[in-house]
Amino acid sequence: MFGLGKPKPVTEREAEGxxxxxxxxIKQVMRVTGINLNFRTWAGYENFFPAxxxxxxxxxxxxxxxxxxxxxxxEAVRATEHLGKLDAATSxxxxxxxxxxxxxxxxxxxxxxxxxxxFTAAVSLALDGERTGSETESVELIERGAPAQMYPMxxxxxxxxxxxxxxxxxxxxxxxxxxxxxxxxxxxxxxxDYLAAGWKRLKPITESEEYKQASEHLRLKAxxxxxTLPYSVPxxxxxxxxxxxxxxxxxxTTWKFERIxxxxxxxxxxxxxxxxxxxxxxxxxxxxxxxxxMGIGQGGAR
Amino acid sequence: xxWRDYQSTQRVAEVGERFVSYADEGAxxxxxxxxxxxxxxxxxxxxxxxxxxxxxxxAPDLVGFGYSDKSDCFxxxxxxQAEMIDAWMEKVGIERADIVGHDIGGGVALRLATLFPHRxxxxxxxxxxxxxxxxxxxxxxxxxxxxxxxxxxxxxTTMLKQALKQGFATSPDDExxxxxxVPYSTEVGKLSLVxxxxxxxxxLTMEITQLLPRLVAPTLILWGEDDVFxxxxxxxxxxxxxxxxxxxxxxxxxxxxxxxxxxxxxxxVSAFLERE
Numbered sequence: 001m002f003g004l005g006k007p008k009p010v011t012e013r014e015a016e017g018x019x020x021x022x023x024x025x026i027k028q029v030m031r032v033t034g035i036n037l038n039f040r041t042w043a044g045y046e047n048f049f050p051a052x053x054x055x056x057x058x059x060x061x062x063x064x065x066x067x068x069x070x071x072x073x074x075e076a077v078r079a080t081e082h083l084g085k086l087d088a089a090t091s092x093x094x095x096x097x098x099x100x101x102x103x104x105x106x107x108x109x110x111x112x113x114x115x116x117x118x119f120t121a122a123v124s125l126a127l128d129g130e131r132t133g134s135e136t137e138s139v140e141l142i143e144r145g146a147p148a149q150m151y152p153m154x155x156x157x158x159x160x161x162x163x164x165x166x167x168x169x170x171x172x173x174x175x176x177x178x179x180x181x182x183x184x185x186x187x188x189x190x191x192x193d194y195l196a197a198g199w200k201r202l203k204p205i206t207e208s209e210e211y212k213q214a215s216e217h218l219r220l221k222a223x224x225x226x227x228t229l230p231y232s233v234p235x236x237x238x239x240x241x242x243x244x245x246x247x248x249x250x251x252x253t254t255w256k257f258e259r260i261x262x263x264x265x266x267x268x269x270x271x272x273x274x275x276x277x278x279x280x281x282x283x284x285x286x287x288x289x290x291x292x293x294m295g296i297g298q299g300g301a302r
Numbered sequence: 303x304x305w306r307d308y309q310s311t312q313r314v315a316e317v318g319e320r321f322v323s324y325a326d327e328g329a330x331x332x333x334x335x336x337x338x339x340x341x342x343x344x345x346x347x348x349x350x351x352x353x354x355x356x357x358x359x360x361a362p363d364l365v366g367f368g369y370s371d372k373s374d375c376f377x378x379x380x381x382x383q384a385e386m387i388d389a390w391m392e393k394v395g396i397e398r399a400d401i402v403g404h405d406i407g408g409g410v411a412l413r414l415a416t417l418f419p420h421r422x423x424x425x426x427x428x429x430x431x432x433x434x435x436x437x438x439x440x441x442x443x444x445x446x447x448x449x450x451x452x453x454x455x456x457x458x459t460t461m462l463k464q465a466l467k468q469g470f471a472t473s474p475d476d477e478x479x480x481x482x483x484v485p486y487s488t489e490v491g492k493l494s495l496v497x498x499x500x501x502x503x504x505x506l507t508m509e510i511t512q513l514l515p516r517l518v519a520p521t522l523i524l525w526g527e528d529d530v531f532x533x534x535x536x537x538x539x540x541x542x543x544x545x546x547x548x549x550x551x552x553x554x555x556x557x558x559x560x561x562x563x564x565x566x567x568x569x570x571v572s573a574f575l576e577r578e
Contacts, residue, residue: 013451013489033373034490097312097323097369104321148319152373154490157456190488 006249007044009037009180018050019043025053028144029060030119031288032112034153036183038120038257047243048250052123052235059133059229060119063140066288068225072114072265074282075221079214080269081278083205088198088274094191102191103275104151107285109184109268111150117218117261122226124258126233127240127251133232141291150286155186165192168199175203176263184264188271198271211266219262303347305481312343312369315393320376322390323369324362328354331423332396333575335361336387338405338431339441339502340462340495341482342368345404349560352568356576360399362390364410364498368485372494378501380406380431384413391421400575401519402426404560405532406436409507415521416513426522426571427540429529429557433511435536437502440465445499455492459483468530469557478561514543521547522574524567526555 012035015023022043023035035043043049059065089099125132158181160166168189169181188195205211240247272281312323325343327350335353337345343361353359363370365386366378376382387410391399400423403411408430415422431437443449444458453461463479486495521544525537534551541549550570555562 011489013454093310095310095312097314098310100314100321101323101369148373150373152490152494154372154488156488 006253007046009040010043011040015043019046022050022053025057027146029057030112030115031142031144031146031150031286032115032153033108033146033150034155034183036112036116036153037180038116038261041180041253041257042250045245045250048240048245051239051243055126055233055235056119056122058231059122059233060115061141061144061291062230063142063290064228064230065115065118066142066284068118068222068228069114070284071225072117072218072222073110073269073284076114076214076218076265076269077273077278077281079218080266080273083208083211083214083266083270084201086198086201086270086274088194088201088271092193092197094194098191098194101151102188102194104149105154105187105190106268106272106275108151108153109187109264110272110281111285113184113261113265113268114222117222117258117265118226118229120254120257120261121219121222122229122233123235124251124254125223125226126235127237127247127254129236130227131232132227133229139230142288143291147286153183153187154190155183156189156192158186160189162192164196165189168192168196171203172199175206176260178260182260182264184268202267202270205270206263206267211263215259215262215266218265219258222258222262304477305344305484308344308347308481309369312363315390317365317386317389317393320365320371320373320386322362322365322371322386324360324390324394325350326394327351327359328357330357332399333357333359334387334391334396334399334401335359336401336403336407336410337361337364337367338403338407339367339498340444340466340486341405342485344368344481345558346560347481348564349568349571352564352572353575356572357400360394360396362387363485364407366494366498372485372490374493374497378498379503380409380413380501380506382501383410384417387414388418388421398423400424400426402428402571403430404428405557406431406502408432409436412507412514413510415517415519416510419518422519424521424575425517425519426524426574428524428559428567429526429532429537430523430540431532432507432536432540434504434508435532436504436507437499438531441499441502444496445502447496447500449496450493453492455487455489458492458495459487462486466558471526471528471554471556471562474558474561511543514540515545517544517546519546520574522570523547523549524552524559524570525549526552526557526559526562528555529557531557
């Protein structure tokens with residue numbers, strides 16, 4: 001995906017100027033403790049990234065966006081139920097704290113990935129020239145800020161010193177045709193035995209036809225839901241070219257993230273199913289309240 | 303015990319919006335061991351087996367440290383840490399305990415003993431922060447907000463390894479150093495440590511100075527005489543100000559007395575905590 005000449009993803013530590021501004025807003029608006037790989041990758045296109053975010057932010061703050069992600073999550077859980085169990089922790093000697101933290105980490109991605117998919121689908125639609133959003137009536141906004149109990153997006157290095165983890169990442173990348181390893185796997189690699197055991201069971205599942213169909217179905221579902229977002233997304237191929245960016249490359253990257261995310265949502269749901277019931281998993285791990293009307297000047301008008 | 307094995311024994315408790323990971327070994331009267339910066343509960347791994355023979359030993363990772371909650375955006379001052387330990391004790395059902403603290407964990411222990419005296423049966427502090435003995439230079443650099451951006455996690459780990467070596471009288475093996483710093487080897491871990499360092503505040507030990515003469519818990523002050531981080535003169539002052547306290551100088555030891563001299567320290571602490 002990120003071949004010769006393509007920009008390098010921008011880490012949170014490296015972010016400056018507009019990218020730093022956008023990263024802060026993403027964490028507040030998307031209600032998440034860190035910046036996922038798709039945003040880090042888009043940030044490599046320094047003119048496109050702020051323009052894309054400013055175009056999408058009004059939708060990302062709405063109840064309808066949150067509801068769309070909730071529907072994606074629920075659908076993925078129901079599809080995943082039939083794909084098999086990972087039993088990743090069964091053979092391991094995980095401590096009470098380790099198990100607790102794994103569950104918290106899974107909840108983080110179980111929450112954010114469906115939002116990322118709807119977001120990415122909406123960007124894809126806009127870049128494809130499809131007009132979305134035509135809301136004129138009032139739209140409910142949701143509260144900003146990562147939930148206090150959300151696990152931090154802690155990750156091992158993308159190129160870990162530990163040979164075993166590096167080999168595991170290489171296998172995941174090869175199997176799933178990834179050029180960079182997603183945040184999810186880098187977080188789960190904090191408990192490398194757990195990730196290794198889970199991946200061993202997950203790998204054959206990802207190669208099944210049922211899994212591929214479920215992922216494709218979810219991708220299309222996300223596009224349908226993105227079409228129902230309230231606001232139009234002022235973004236297009238022409239706009240990207242005006243910004244001096246390589247539109248083909250950005251469209252291809254965005255499209256690939258749609259595919260990656262639709263699979264990743266199932267993968268995390270499979271890990272989650274070892275710990276929780278489908279009924280529990282269908283619900284958002286971090287339900288959000290409506291934003292209180294604070295009047296003018298509370299930072300919502302950018 | 304290596305850090306991985308230690309980590310796999312840790313239990314967890316939710317305390318308000320945060321979670322606290324902690325070791326829980328042995329049975330009997332509770333003893334709570336509180337680590338300092340930049341370490342975590344693993345600091346005590348050589349002391350726990352000896353103390354667990356005579357009581358139930360708890361070693362919580364302070365919030366923001368080790369494998370406790372390392373989210374951003376909360377207060378990590380020793381004042382807040384003392385409140386968190388109080389709330390954590392309530393959560394895990396410890397009414398009162400013998401409290402043992404090292405470095406800023408000693409600062410937390412001193413605040414518990416002076417401000418939450420109903421929680422403390424006996425108090426033992428080792429090379430503790432007190433008065434204006436802290437923070438030392440490396441921690442001030444670490445706590446600068448720009449460290450987050452300017453220093454990568456691997457670079458911070460390398461810097462801290464070098465600094466920590468000065469805290470040992472004997473040359474520590476790599477496994478110990480790696481184990482003490484491993485929770486801070488990721489960018490999130492490093493950021494958490496930067497926040498912890500930024501919370502180091504002399505005023506929080508200065509403000510309890512007037513309470514020390516009224517500290518009622520029997521107190522043992524252990525001090526590695528050659529500590530370059532927390533000079534022993536502060537141990538002398540603390541013992542003088544605290545009528546219930548006794549200072550024991552550990553000759554030839556530095557800051558990490560429980561790792562430099564595990565058997566000797568275990569003997570001192572065990573003898574002090576022994577029930578009459």
